[in-house]
Amino acid sequence: MATFKPSHEGYVPGQLTLPQKYYVSEEIWNRENEKIFNKYWICVGHVSRIPGAGDYYLFDVLDEKLIIVRTKKGEVKALFNVCRHRGTLVCDSIPEDQQKPVDEETGHTNSFQCPYHAWTYDLEGNLISATKFMKGVPGFKLQDHPMGSLPVHVWQGFIFVNFGKNPEPFEKQYKGLIGRFDKWQMGRARSFKRITYSIETNWKYVFQNFNECYHCPTQHPLLNSRIDYTGSLNDLTEGPVLGGYFDILGDSMTTSGKFSAIPLADLGDDLNRAYYYTVFGAGLLLNIHGDYVMFHLVVPVAPGKTIVISEWLFNPEAWSLPGFNPEDAVEFWDITNLQDWHLTRIAQQGVRSRDYKPGWYSPRESLLESFDRFYLEELK
Ligand code: FES
Numbered sequence: 001m002a003t004f005k006p007s008h009e010g011y012v013p014g015q016l017t018l019p020q021k022y023y024v025s026e027e028i029w030n031r032e033n034e035k036i037f038n039k040y041w042i043c044v045g046h047v048s049r050i051p052g053a054g055d056y057y058l059f060d061v062l063d064e065k066l067i068i069v070r071t072k073k074g075e076v077k078a079l080f081n082v083c084r085h086r087g088t089l090v091c092d093s094i095p096e097d098q099q100k101p102v103d104e105e106t107g108h109t110n111s112f113q114c115p116y117h118a119w120t121y122d123l124e125g126n127l128i129s130a131t132k133f134m135k136g137v138p139g140f141k142l143q144d145h146p147m148g149s150l151p152v153h154v155w156q157g158f159i160f161v162n163f164g165k166n167p168e169p170f171e172k173q174y175k176g177l178i179g180r181f182d183k184w185q186m187g188r189a190r191s192f193k194r195i196t197y198s199i200e201t202n203w204k205y206v207f208q209n210f211n212e213c214y215h216c217p218t219q220h221p222l223l224n225s226r227i228d229y230t231g232s233l234n235d236l237t238e239g240p241v242l243g244g245y246f247d248i249l250g251d252s253m254t255t256s257g258k259f260s261a262i263p264l265a266d267l268g269d270d271l272n273r274a275y276y277y278t279v280f281g282a283g284l285l286l287n288i289h290g291d292y293v294m295f296h297l298v299v300p301v302a303p304g305k306t307i308v309i310s311e312w313l314f315n316p317e318a319w320s321l322p323g324f325n326p327e328d329a330v331e332f333w334d335i336t337n338l339q340d341w342h343l344t345r346i347a348q349q350g351v352r353s354r355d356y357k358p359g360w361y362s363p364r365e366s367l368l369e370s371f372d373r374f375y376l377e378e379l380k
């Protein structure tokens with residue numbers, strides 16, 4: 001079982017914040033691409049979006065466009081959205097007649113047909129039709145031209161892909177995750193809401209901001225009324241997965257302070273705790289509460305631009321029960337997220353200055369020190 005300790009216990013006095021170049025330089029960005037983004041398993045969403053065969057959604061990451069789809073065999077596939085004819089996007093948007101009633105960003109289909117010349121692929125990405133003119137063309141065989149795909153790993157319902165040539169096993173990269181969160185049964189949780197935010201900041205500022213509550217009293221009056229910001233306890237303090245928990249004052253992290261839904265599972269003491277973890281490389285930030293999970297996908301776009309996709313998951317049985325009030329949880333974090341994104345924007349604006357120089361971390365920011373150490377090691 002994990003051992004939890006206050007954040008100041010891991011503090012290294014005098015370890016400074018990262019130099020400017022790590023937030024602004026194209027050269028560093030290219031190194032991050034090579035050493036981090038193309039090495040780690042990257043989270044691209046949660047399976048609750050695609051419960052049935054033929055359900056799919058589009059996901060942009062690392063300048064690539066992917067189709068995440070549930071196949072007839074029930075597996076999750078990550079296809080490159082690139083036609084084998086002349087490279088066109090096979091699916092540039094989800095046609096209206098394929099949109100799922102509850103989520104227009106999720107589609108449903110039996111096959112993907114390229115809009116250009118109608119070459120058609122099945123859910124596994126196999127080319128199944130290339131129109132009449134390709135019939136009988138010497139040497140051309142449909143089976144030789146499937147869409148490209150990426151390896152996929154599903155952990156607790158979260159879908160990860162890997163762009164590396166020889167990906168390390170998921171379990172090796174993210175040892176801290178394995179077995180750590182089984183109790184919450186996140187794999188069976190169901191999505192209620194997703195919000196996409198575009199932030200003019202470096203992806204590391206989003207991670208660092210998430211890993212400290214030093215700013216909570218001044219910046220998050222609502223959040224700060226639900227926790228004692230000095231009371232966080234961390235169990236994962238080194239390596240790619242970092243985090244711990246707060247005891248919640250009241251039932252849950254909602255605007256009203258009450259539970260928004262029935263518990264995700266049988267949680268015992270963890271019912272009134274707010275767990276927070278960052279998963280380096282995966283772009284995944286987890287906020288796990290008794291009654292819901294809110295996760296962020298942090299998608300780096302450029303040194304000074306990051307997309308964050310936030311999504312709220314609940315117990316699938318909550319929908320049919322009285323008292324289900326998911327908006328209470330959505331509003332709580334949407335308010336908090338907007339406050340945080342503002343902070344990460346102004347951090348990015350300040351770090352660009354000729355006057356910026358690395359500053360001292362406080363004892364409340366030991367996870368940021370740990371994040372920076374791990375990051376610099378990975379970048380070597
Ligand atoms: S480019 Fe896709 S069918 Fe021609």
Ligand SMILES: [Fe+2]
Nearest residue numbers: 209215220340
């Ligand atoms: Fe915050």
